[in-house]
Each structure stands twice: as structure tokens, then as C-alpha cells.
Amino acid sequence: MxxxxxxxxxxxxxxxxxILLVAVPKAVTMALASRALRVxxxxxxxxxxTSLIPHNFGSxxxxxxxxxxxxxxxxxxxxxxxxxxxDGFVCxxxxxxxxxxxxxxxxxxxxxxxxxxxAYKEGVYDVTSFLQQHPGGAEKLMLAAxxxxxxxxxxxxxHKAENVQRLLETLRIGNVDAQSFAKQTASNASSDPADPxxxxxxxxxxxxxxxxxxxxAETPQEMIVDSFITPNxxxxxxxxxxxxxxxPDEYRLHIEVPTSIGRRTLSLSLADLxxxxxxxxxxxxxxxxxxxxxxxxxxxxxxxNWRLGAIGNAxxxxxxxxxxxxxxxVQDAQGAKHxxxxxxDADPTGTVYGSSIPIETALSASGDVLLAxxxxxxxxxxxxxxxxxxxxxxxxxxxSVKWLGKxxxxxxxxxxxxxQRDYRGFSPNVDWHNVxxxxxxxxxxxxxxxxxxxxxxGTVFDPSEGxxxxxxxxxxxxxxxxxxxxxxxxxxxxxxxxxxxxKAAAHADSQPxxxxxSWMPWEIEIDLPEDTPSELQLVCKATDRSYNTQPQExxxxxxxxxxxxxxxxxxxxxxx
Ligand code: HEM
Numbered sequence: 001m002x003x004x005x006x007x008x009x010x011x012x013x014x015x016x017x018x019i020l021l022v023a024v025p026k027a028v029t030m031a032l033a034s035r036a037l038r039v040x041x042x043x044x045x046x047x048x049x050t051s052l053i054p055h056n057f058g059s060x061x062x063x064x065x066x067x068x069x070x071x072x073x074x075x076x077x078x079x080x081x082x083x084x085x086x087d088g089f090v091c092x093x094x095x096x097x098x099x100x101x102x103x104x105x106x107x108x109x110x111x112x113x114x115x116x117x118x119a120y121k122e123g124v125y126d127v128t129s130f131l132q133q134h135p136g137g138a139e140k141l142m143l144a145a146x147x148x149x150x151x152x153x154x155x156x157x158x159h160k161a162e163n164v165q166r167l168l169e170t171l172r173i174g175n176v177d178a179q180s181f182a183k184q185t186a187s188n189a190s191s192d193p194a195d196p197x198x199x200x201x202x203x204x205x206x207x208x209x210x211x212x213x214x215x216x217a218e219t220p221q222e223m224i225v226d227s228f229i230t231p232n233x234x235x236x237x238x239x240x241x242x243x244x245x246x247x248p249d250e251y252r253l254h255i256e257v258p259t260s261i262g263r264r265t266l267s268l269s270l271a272d273l274x275x276x277x278x279x280x281x282x283x284x285x286x287x288x289x290x291x292x293x294x295x296x297x298x299x300x301x302x303x304x305n306w307r308l309g310a311i312g313n314a315x316x317x318x319x320x321x322x323x324x325x326x327x328x329x330v331q332d333a334q335g336a337k338h339x340x341x342x343x344x345d346a347d348p349t350g351t352v353y354g355s356s357i358p359i360e361t362a363l364s365a366s367g368d369v370l371l372a373x374x375x376x377x378x379x380x381x382x383x384x385x386x387x388x389x390x391x392x393x394x395x396x397x398x399x400s401v402k403w404l405g406k407x408x409x410x411x412x413x414x415x416x417x418x419x420q421r422d423y424r425g426f427s428p429n430v431d432w433h434n435v436x437x438x439x440x441x442x443x444x445x446x447x448x449x450x451x452x453x454x455x456x457x458g459t460v461f462d463p464s465e466g467x468x469x470x471x472x473x474x475x476x477x478x479x480x481x482x483x484x485x486x487x488x489x490x491x492x493x494x495x496x497x498x499x500x501x502x503k504a505a506a507h508a509d510s511q512p513x514x515x516x517x518s519w520m521p522w523e524i525e526i527d528l529p530e531d532t533p534s535e536l537q538l539v540c541k542a543t544d545r546s547y548n549t550q551p552q553e554x555x556x557x558x559x560x561x562x563x564x565x566x567x568x569x570x571x572x573x574x575x576x
Contacts, residue, residue, distance in 0.1 A: 091165035092121025110146030218309030301562030446477030474542035
């Protein structure tokens with residue numbers, strides 16, 4: 001066992017070239033320890049881990065962050081026990097000495113006034129006392145309040161460490177009634193053969209659900225910019241109809257191209273697609289309605305109330321659409337102006353989801369349009385279009401049709417509802433009484449946008465901390481890189497330039513001009529003025545490679561469907 005009792009000073013961070021010395025006493029407050037952890041991480045990204053040498057903790061050498069973590073844990077549980085002694089400890093096993101709780105007992109404990117419980121494997125834990133001490137933040141822990149934490153910890157590998165699991169076990173209060181969880185899952189699934197939603201897949205419990213049927217859910221705000229690549233399970237889901245059940249062996253993708261001697265067709269199995277040259281594209285997808293809630297604050301609109309999380313970034317793999325269209329003879333096509341995508345998802349009348357893109361986008365060597373089969377190295381999830389979806393980088397996600405059944409080259413745009421009557425922008429003076437959908441073009445490339453993901457609107461901040469940290473994302477359509485993000489803490493009177501995420505910036509720099517399809521997470525720490533007001537209005541706005549920037553007011557871009565909500569993102573936070 002190792003203890004922190006050698007430490008005598010509160011928190012000491014001494015830097016010399018290549019070496020970070022850290023001393024953390026066991027009595028250190030959690031806030032200080034968390035700050036130390038943040039500082040250590042900052043330096044760890046700049047230096048290699050091996051150059052971080054722990055100081056004042058005896059002879060055992062280890063990554064310094066594990067010592068800081070140990071300090072956090074020790075402070076959190078008021079214990080000296082901070083390191084593994086190799087006794088084969090396992091977290092979450094059934095314990096005969098403890099009571100059993102059902103899934104609904106646990107679900108009731110999801111607020112401060114009821115106490116905050118979580119389930120892990122077979123264990124139930126009361127994590128209320130740990131909430132404010134969680135190094136990942138109270139907000140993240142609250143995402144799992146009243147739920148199983150396994151799916152969250154699957155996304156954050158640091159929790160696999162034994163010392164984290166030891167900490168959790170100190171908060172143990174009972175055992176999970178596994179049958180009640182199984183029943184809960186079974187009762188969520190319909191057994192009615194007439195129910196079109198009976199085959200819906202299971203989903204990550206952290207998703208913020210905007211509608212269950214069809215399933216529409218966004219990435220929780222606290223997790224949006226945790227990584228450059230969004231994990232598949234928490235990538236936003238935007239379905240228009242039930243998820244179709246597709247048997248991979250029977251799946252065929254039909255391609256149709258009109259030529260002077262009639263329609264040429266191709267029918268491709270998954271194996272056929274797998275034999276074609278494979279391409280990878282890192283691209284952000286964003287729903288046209290992302291940030292609709294800001295527009296709806298101006299005046300109500302029709303549509304799901306998407307907040308900030310209908311956006312995500314992934315590495316997509318598949319075959320270039322242009323290669324498949326060439327194999328189908330598109331070079332001989334007559335009057336080819338648009339490429340239609342038809343999904344295999346259908347409503348009870350048999351209407352399938354459909355959409356189209358200009359032929360120029362489809363065939364351009366710099367357009368990178370894919371028939372995608374993989375997302376982040378894995379076959380597409382059912383919610384993301386398994387087995388094949390269109391992936392149109394830089395274009396509104398409504399055109400990246402999922403569960404793709406048919407690709408048709410045509411003279412006209414798709415006549416589907418989603419091309420003709422939806423996903424079009426209008427002036428604020430147009431409302432449902434005077435709208436003529438034929439007067440606006442369908443949305444294709446998306447305009448530049450950005451949002452503040454942290455802090456949340458309404459957060460209470462402590463002016464005595466002297467500074468405030470903000471995080472968020474920015475993105476622009478059409479392959480236009482984001483070149484700058486401006487942030488203000490006084491409603492836009494004065495501005496600061498945010499730091500662009502290193503990995504995202506390096507990726508953007510490595511892409512050819514006009515082919516930067518991925519987003520740009522950003523962060524900034526801003527000093528608070530001496531006379532900090534009781535309320536701060538935080539604002540962000542991004543500028544892209546064409547020097548396009550965001551409109552100032554949501555009212556100026558209000559439109560009846562609440563799409564293209566790209567005004568400066570503004571939130572208000574209050575001083576403690
Ligand atoms: C409920 C029980 C939980 C416990 C006991 C716990 C414990 C911890 C501990 C000890 C660390 C520091 C680990 C390290 O950096 O080496 C940590 C970090 C972290 N946790 Fe948790 N955690 C819990 C739940 C969650 C949940 C539900 C989420 C996500 C939704 C989460 C997200 C994170 C993140 C993102 C970090 C990294 C913070 C950073 O790098 O600064 N944790 N957690």
C-alpha cells in the first residue's frame with residue numbers, strides 16, 4: 001500500500017525542463033487536486049509521459065497523473081489507500097452482506113434530494129458524496145444518475161483503472177436485481193408484430209432523446225467535444241421512420257443511370273461493394289435543425305427541439321459514389337443533373353425516405369461522396385444506416401441517406417417530401433400562411449456555425465476563481481475549414497480568440513484546400529474583470545476559410561422550420 005503521508009505542502013507544481021514535480025498531501029481539497037490534475041494533463045500532452053517524474057512519493061515511479069488521481073481518490077474518500085496491492089480486487093461483484101435494489105429503485109435516485117445512485121455490474125453505489133469531487137465534473141457523473149454506468153465507462157477508458165474501481169467500491173450500498181433490469185429492457189421492446197417500431201435497436205442511455213418513435217436523440221452536451229472523433233454510440237441519431245431490419249446476405253444496392261439506349265442498372269451486394277477500392281473520409285454530419293432551440297426562443301417553429309448536440313464527427317469508410325456511378329455508365333448519361341438516394345426505411349403507406357444531391361457534388365473528385373459501410377472502423381450501427389448509407393461531406397446530413405436501397409441518376413431533384421417540402425430555408429417574413437416551398441432551393445452545403453458546449457447556460461460561476469474556461473465546436477460546410485473562433489464574455493462588446501483543438505487543426509492542415517470536412521473543437525480560458533458583473537453573456541462565433549462568419553442575431557435567421565440556426569451562440573451564466 002502507498003500513502004500520501006509524506007507530503008507536507010498543499011499543492012506544489014515545480015517545472016524544470018522535461019520534468020514536472022508534483023506533491024499533493026492527503027488532506028488536499030478536492031478542488032485543488034482536480035486543478036492539479038488538469039495542469040498535469042496540460043503538460044502531459046506537451047511532454048511525453050515518461051518525462052513526468054513523481055516527486056515526494058517514495059521510490060515507486062509511475063505516471064504522475066496516477067498520483068494526482070490517487071490524491072483525488074484519497075481526498076474523496078478520506079482514505080490513505082491509494083494504490084493497488086495486487087490482491088485480485090474486483091469491483092461490482094455480488095456481495096452477500098448487502099441488500100438488493102431493483103432497476104426502478106435505482107432510477108428514483110437521480111437527483112440531489114433523493115441521493116444519486118448508479119449501478120455497475122452487479123453493484124449499486126451511492127455516489128452523492130463524490131459528485132462534486134468527480135475529476136470528470138459533476139455534470140458528467142449526473143448523466144449516469146439512476147442508471148447503469150457501464151455504457152458511460154465504456155467511452156472513458158480511465159475508469160478501467162483499478163484505483164478508480166476501488167474508489168467506486170467504497171461507495172457500495174447494495175446489489176443489482178438483475179432480473180428487474182432484464183424486465184425493463186424486455187418491456188421497452190414491443191412484441192406486437194404489427195408495431196413498426198418492434199425491431200428498434202438498443203441505444204446508449206446518455207443520449208438526450210427528442211422523440212422515441214421515430215428515434216431522434218442528440219449527444220449529451222457534456223460529451224460533445226470530449227474527442228475529435230465522436231464515439232458511434234453517442235453520435236446523434238436522426239431517424240424519420242422505424243429502423244428497417246436488413247439481412248446482409250439479401251441486401252442489394254440498386255443503381256440506375258439513364259442513357260441514350262435506356263436505363264442502365266447495377267445491383268451490388270455487400271460483397272461486391274467490399275471488393276471495390278475503399279476510401280476513408282473524416283467528416284462531420286450536422287442535422288439541418290441543430291440549435292433549432294435558439295430559433296424557437298425567438299418565435300415558435302415546427303420541428304424537434306434540437307439543442308447543440310445534433311452534430312458529430314466520424315471517420316467513414318466505403319467506396320466513392322463516383323466510382324460506382326462510373327461503373328454504371330454515368331459518363332453516357334443523358335440529362336443527368338441530380339443523384340437521388342432512396343432509403344429502405346418506410347412509413348406504413350410504403351413511402352421511403354429519399355433525397356438528392358447535385359450531380360456535380362456526386363461526381364466531383366474533391367467532393368469525397370461515399371457509399372459508406374463503416375463508421376469509426378466498425379460496421380454502421382443500425383441507427384446510422386446499416387449496412388450502407390450515403391455520406392455527403394460538407395452537406396446537410398439529410399442528404400446522407402441511411403439504409404440505402406437505391407441510387408438513381410436523374411434530370412430532376414428527388415420529389416420526396418424531404419427534398420421538396422422540408423429542409424429549405426426562408427426569410428423571417430415567411431410563415432405557414434404564406435409559404436411557397438418551390439421558391440427556395442433545397443439545402444445542400446451548410447453555412448458556418450459554432451456553439452459553446454461548456455459551461456451550460458444558467459451555470460453559476462465563482463468570480464473569485466479569477467477566470468472562466470469555455471469549450472465548444474465550430475464547423476462549416478462545403479469543405480471550408482474553420483480558421484478562427486471568437487469568444488466574448490460581455491455579450492459581444494470585446495472578443496478573445498479561442499485555441500483550436502490541436503488534433504482537429506492538424507487534421508484540417510493535412511487536408512487539401514476545400515476538402516476540410518471535419519469540425520473544429522475549441523477552448524479558451526478568459527480572465528474575469530475585477531468588477532465582474534453578476535451575470536455574464538458568453539458568445540461565440542466562427543469564421544471559415546471563405547471568411548464567412550455567423551449572423552449576429554437569431555431573429556435575423558428565424559425561419560418557419562427552424563433550420564440553419566447559425567446565429568452567434570449566446571448563453572448567460574450567473575455569479576455565485
Ligand atoms: C459514478 C461513478 C464515477 C466514478 C467513481 C468516477 C471516477 C473518476 C475518476 C477517479 C476519474 C479520474 C481518472 C483519471 O483521470 O485517471 C474520472 C475521470 C473522468 N470521468 Fe469519471 N467517474 C464516474 C462516472 C463518470 C461518468 C458517468 C462519466 C461520463 C459520462 C465520467 C467521465 C469522466 C471523464 C471524462 C473523466 C476525465 C476527466 C479529465 O480528464 O480531466 N465519469 N472519473
